[in-house]
Amino acid sequence: MTVRSAFPFEVVETEDMGIVMSDGVRLSARVWMPRDAGMNPVPAVLEYIPYRKRDGTLPRDEMMHPYFAGHGYAAVRVDMRGNGDSEGLMTDEYTIQELADACEVIEWLAAQPWCSGAVGMMGKSWGGFNCLQTAFLQPPALKAVVSVCSTSDRFADDIHYKGGCLLGENFGWGAVMLSYSSRPPDPLLRPDWREMWLARLEAEPWLAPRWAEFQEKSDYWKHGSIGEDWAQNIVPIQVWGGWADNYMNTVAKIVGNVPGAKGIVGPWVHQYPHTAVPGPKVGFLDEALRWWDRWLKGVDNGADADPAYRVWMMESEAPDASAKARAGRWVAGGLDEGVSRQVLRLTPGGFAPPGPPAGYLGKDESLGVIASPQHLGMDAGEFFPMGLNAEMPGDQAADDAFSLCFDGSVLGEPLALMGAARLSLRLSSDKPLGFVVARLCDVAPDGSSVRIAHGMLNLCHRDSMEEPSRLVPGQAYDLAFDLDQMAYRVAKGHHLRLALSNAYWPFVWPSPEAGRLTVEAGSLDLPVHQGGGAWEPPPAQHAKPWAHEVLRPAKTTRKVERDLITGSRAMVVVDDLGDVKNLAHGLCTGETMTERWEIGEGPLSAVATHTWEQRLSRGDWQVRTEAWAEMTATATHLRMRARLVAHEGAVEVFRRDWDDTVERRFV
Structure with a gap:
């Protein structure tokens, strides 16, 4: 660069x-x-x-x-x-x-x-x-x-x-904004910074419950x-x-x-x-x-x-949640240029050969049951990963083992995919609320599994996002949804896998009851890419970085904990960004965050707890804010509590608690 x-x-x-x-x-x-x-x-x-x-x-x-x-x-x-x-x-x-x-x-x-x-x-x-x-x-x-x-x-x-599907990030981002918006203006720019800060704190919204209501x-x-x-x-x-x-x-x-x-x-x-x-x-x-x-x-x-459309066509590589680079090449052209559709029917033995039309479900036959353990999803990665701290999807093999999987044949030639795969299913649920997650994976000869794309559907939204309705337990429904866009070339000797689950913690907040989805029929419509032009992007450049001094270095840890007595599992993230000083105007800033996403055998055991600390100082002037947030649920309601505390020097100048519940109508 x-x-x-x-x-x-x-x-x-x-x-x-x-x-x-x-x-x-x-x-x-x-x-x-x-x-x-x-x-x-x-x-x-x-x-x-x-x-x-x-x-x-x-x-x-x-x-x-x-x-x-x-x-x-x-x-x-x-x-x-x-x-x-x-x-x-x-x-x-x-x-x-x-x-x-x-x-x-x-x-x-x-x-x-x-x-x-x-x-x-x-x-x-x-x-x-x-x-x-x-x-x-x-x-x-x-x-x-x-x-x-x-x-x-x-x-x-x-x-x-x-x-x-209600995402864990709905709660997580509410906690982020509670913390981010709690900080004051810089006194060097605003002599009335304290008045502005206190007014800002008094009006601070706790947004996660509001978003969960809709x-x-x-x-x-x-x-x-x-x-x-x-x-x-x-x-x-x-x-x-x-x-x-x-x-x-x-x-x-x-x-x-x-x-x-x-x-x-x-x-x-x-x-x-x-x-x-x-x-x-x-x-x-x-x-x-x-x-x-x-x-x-x-x-x-x-x-x-x-x-119109320039994309990096990624190549098969080993799973890496902290990948510094991805092999591939730039492909340029129209959105659907060089793309043809290939429909694979789901069978008890995996993917049937290409042939049926898109949306084809075939005759009624049981393809299997989806009844995922609540901890499935620990290798899903963040909704928006920011860097190299194991925030990207990891090896999917462990989650695949607890999913309903459909495997394709080992490829004799590479297979390039560009666009969105569309999954059609006929299924029934034994509960009125539930969701299905689909992961399209690249499985290597050693059994490692890379997530190419994923998609999900809250089954209450099977017919409409605007007018959802609960499921009738035992009734079969025909539904379809797109997986995420992709540009990926699966290597020769690898094979495709479709993995279906009805848990995806902590990416998706769990349904109120651990349900079973019975899949009767299905098909996967793949966008197969051939040809396409190339693109040579300009090299990365930027202006001079900021002048700063590291007062205390950053450190991040991310781990999964398993309680051998209770069986609960937790994703635990500690992201300490350290403390730095801006050498241009002297402002010192620091930030520390912890997340804990814990779940046991049942969906109502899910607990998400986040804490944030923001630090600002210059000379004798010091302020600090602490935000704490927790999300739990019952069978009928979501509960989101939060606390915000602000200090000026050693003196607490503000404290407020929230305790909100939201009815679970469709999540």
């Missing part, structure tokens, strides 16, 4: 530029721009998130935004209201207020004397979401967006309900889901994803439904592609610049004629 320190334009920085909203709330922006922008206005590129530009995302900001400014843009990093150094209060994610603020910021930027009037918007994760959502609203000055690791469907393809695809989730009206998406979109991240489906959805959109998917986790693992890293910043040059400066550089 190349570190750039010299650019075509000399860059100047403003560390706290105020942008005042129509209701008087001042948002804080950090801005980099060419020194002569006042005389020669340039387009602006906005990144707008709640993760604190002063410390939270500063390490990545300093490698990225000066790079854009050095190539002739005003790079604008804004803290959302209620976060970082911005005034106001935040109540939820992707609110009407959040998006209205985004539109106001864009209008304000376009009117500045140093701006040409053209604005782009970009972001990863939260910022990737809200740049798509803002583009959906079509503010006049917004000319293009670059979205990374995002979704077009906030209900069925996000951290809350994947396929309608167990169907209601208007709450449709708001901000750009796939609800694809025709509304007219702003040019460049969208990025990673195969190791659970937002990989968005790229294909947008490319397939938004004319002119361009999509790129690499082997990456939930990070920007110029820094992400597994490698290879690519020149994301240069690809984004080509997009900005085309749509914000009107340069006829061919970015609008690039292949």
